[in-house]
Amino acid sequence: MPEAATISPVAHQFEDATQQRHAATMGMWVFLATEVLFFGGMFLGYTAYRVYYSQAFAEASRHTLVVFGSVNTAVLLISSTIMVFAVKAAKANRRGLLGLLLLATASLGAVFLVIKGVEYTREIHEGLLPGPHFHIDAANPHHAQMFFYLYWLMTGVHALHVGVGVILIGFFALRAWFTNAFENHDTPVDLLGLYWHFVDIVWVFLFPLIYLVDRHS
Amino acid sequence: MKEPTARIYLLTGVALLTLLGLTIAAAYMNLGPFNPAVAMLIALAKGSLIALFFMHLRYSKPLMWIFAGAGVFWLGIMLVLALSDYLTRGWR
Numbered sequence: 001m002p003e004a005a006t007i008s009p010v011a012h013q014f015e016d017a018t019q020q021r022h023a024a025t026m027g028m029w030v031f032l033a034t035e036v037l038f039f040g041g042m043f044l045g046y047t048a049y050r051v052y053y054s055q056a057f058a059e060a061s062r063h064t065l066v067v068f069g070s071v072n073t074a075v076l077l078i079s080s081t082i083m084v085f086a087v088k089a090a091k092a093n094r095r096g097l098l099g100l101l102l103l104a105t106a107s108l109g110a111v112f113l114v115i116k117g118v119e120y121t122r123e124i125h126e127g128l129l130p131g132p133h134f135h136i137d138a139a140n141p142h143h144a145q146m147f148f149y150l151y152w153l154m155t156g157v158h159a160l161h162v163g164v165g166v167i168l169i170g171f172f173a174l175r176a177w178f179t180n181a182f183e184n185h186d187t188p189v190d191l192l193g194l195y196w197h198f199v200d201i202v203w204v205f206l207f208p209l210i211y212l213v214d215r216h217s
Numbered sequence: 218m219k220e221p222t223a224r225i226y227l228l229t230g231v232a233l234l235t236l237l238g239l240t241i242a243a244a245y246m247n248l249g250p251f252n253p254a255v256a257m258l259i260a261l262a263k264g265s266l267i268a269l270f271f272m273h274l275r276y277s278k279p280l281m282w283i284f285a286g287a288g289v290f291w292l293g294i295m296l297v298l299a300l301s302d303y304l305t306r307g308w309r
Contacts, residue, residue: 022278022280025277025281026280026281026284029281029284029285029288030284032285032288033284033285033287033288033291034288035288036288036289036291036292037288037291037292037295040292040295040296041295043296044295044296044299044300047296047300047303048299048300048303051303051304052303066241070237070241073237074234074237077230077233077234077237077263078230078234080230080233080267080271081226081227081229081230081233081271083271084226084270084271085223085226088220088223088226091220193271193272194272197267197268197271197272198272200267200271201263201264201267201268204260204263204264204267205260205264207240207260208240208244208256208257208259208260209256211244212240212241212244212256213253214252215244215245216244216245216246216247216248216252217247
């Protein structure tokens with residue numbers, strides 16, 4: 001097995017395993033910083049248009065399916081909570097438990113995507129997909145369309161990140177069970193956890209901006 | 218690096234779900250101009266809990282804080298500079 005030879009070796013540029021671990025973690029945070037700016041541009045666009053088209057954004061937001069969004073937020077928060085226990089299991093070298101917890105995390109990620117898919121389908125049927133067939137009962141349909149353009153863009157890019165996470169976490173579950181890749185080497189699981197929590201944080205901000213703009217009137 | 222206990226993780230998870238309930242409840246109440254502010258403050262609280270406990274920032278070295286903070290800092294520059302224009306176009 002090729003992994004057996006590569007269990008947590010310290011690459012020659014590092015003093016010891018701790019330094020190697022810190023370098024890897026730091027690299028992940030650098031990647032996440034680029035992701036913050038990537039999503040940040042879309043949040044900036046959203047904010048500018050929401051200020052300009054506040055009436056249309058309030059109307060359009062009421063057309064989103066708040067129950068789907070709320071359930072999905074809970075699904076992601078719970079999956080993140082399970083992920084931290086997976087990282088804990090990796091640190092304790094409990095491979096069976098690690099695989100199980102990773103599988104649970106990935107499954108909840110898949111549940112999120114299924115719910116989002118059902119939501120998307122219903123919205124397409126209602127004519128809420130921007131384009132020639134866009135239709136909405138709002139004072140200014142053009143402004144409302146801008147909300148839904150941002151909605152599809154931001155949730156779409158986020159869902160892509162969830163999809164990547166589900167695939168990676170599922171793959172890691174298999175590696176935990178069938179290889180000894182994580183034997184005394186939990187850094188990859190730790191970094192994957194950081195990615196998954198970041199995706200969760202993005203959704204935590206998306207949720208109120210999309211579903212809860214104006215629910216009280 | 219000190220390791221948070223399972224208890225802390227569970228409490229964080231419960232706190233996150235409670236805040237989710239809170240933000241939904243707040244959205245259905247008429248708080249006038251404070252609705253968006255409350256929603257964003259709760260989102261910030263949730264994001265901070267995830268970063269501090271789930272992502273271990275609270276237990277990490279200052280170096281990680283610098284790199285995690287850098288992303289937020291540059292995001293802040295982008296938002297503040299761009300919005301200082303968009304939000305002050307009084308002639309619109």
